[in-house]
Amino acid sequence: xxxxxxxxxxxxxxxxxxxxxxxxxxxxxxxxxxxxxxxxxxxxxxxxxxxxxxxxxxxxxxxxxxxxxxxxxxxxxxxxxxxxxxxxxxxxxxxxxxxxxxxxxxxxxxxxxxxxxxxxxxxxxxxxxxxxxxxxxxxxxxxxxxxxxxxxxxxxxxxxxxxxxxxxxxxxxxxxxxxxx
Numbered sequence: 601x602x603x604x605x606x607x608x609x610x611x612x613x614x615x616x617x618x619x620x621x622x623x624x625x626x627x628x629x630x631x632x633x634x635x636x637x638x639x640x641x642x643x644x645x646x647x648x649x650x651x652x653x654x655x656x657x658x659x660x661x662x663x664x665x666x667x668x669x670x671x672x673x674x675x676x677x678x679x680x681x682x683x684x685x686x687x688x689x690x691x692x693x694x695x696x697x698x699x700x701x702x703x704x705x706x707x708x709x710x711x712x713x714x715x716x717x718x719x720x721x722x723x724x725x726x727x728x729x730x731x732x733x734x735x736x737x738x739x740x741x742x743x744x745x746x747x748x749x750x751x752x753x754x755x756x757x758x759x760x761x762x763x764x765x766x767x768x769x770x771x772x773x774x775x776x777x778x779x780x781x
Contacts, residue, residue, distance in 0.1 A: 619656070624688035628681055645677040660687055697724035706744045711766050718742070736762045 631652070635645055650661050664683055669675045701721035706714040718739055722729045729735035736759045740751055743766055750769035756762040 619688070621689040621693045624684065628684065642677050643674055646675050646680050649677075649680060657688075694724055697721060701725040701728070705742050706747070711743075711747070711763070714743070715739075715763055732759060733757045735759045739763065740766075 631645075631649055634640070635648075640648065650658075653661050664680075665675075668683060669679070672679070701718075701724055704714075704717060704721055709717070722735070729738060736757055739759055740748060740756075740762055743751065747766055747769050751762060751765050754765055756765055
């Protein structure tokens with residue numbers, strides 16, 4: 601009962617009703633954060649998630665119960681999540697995000713903007729950035745050439761340090777050229 605009280609009384613995630621695939625992913629992420637915080641047992645997660653569905657989401661879940669999960673009780677949370685993503689965050693979108701990450705370059709954006717994009721897209725390419733050295737290398741290889749020249753000589757193998765050094769390199773370059781960056 602503690603779990604139910606905590607879920608309903610505490611800060612719960614908004615009802616999911618958006619057709620936006622990124623909103624679907626965010627919704628599941630928020631639910632899982634809440635589940636972890638309130639130490640929700642697996643057998644309660646489906647009830648809470650389905651309670652938060654409205655409109656098309658509610659219709660989708662009812663059809664899942666009547667067709668996909670007709671003989672599977674209780675429904676494991678992982679199956680709910682997988683089916684939800686299949687419906688509202690299909691593999692084609694994940695593949696596009698992976699391609700976006702692979703082709704990501706700093707270009708004309710600031711290092712901070714590039715780092716934010718890098719971090720966001722890296723969620724879709726975890727297998728490419730699981731190793732800290734590979735993550736740092738991908739980040740550095742996609743920086744602008746003028747900044748790469750300064751970071752390459754440092755031989756930095758850790759992402760956070762490389763990001764800080766890139767910021768410093770950009771600041772130093774702006775100072776040298778007396779530019780506002």
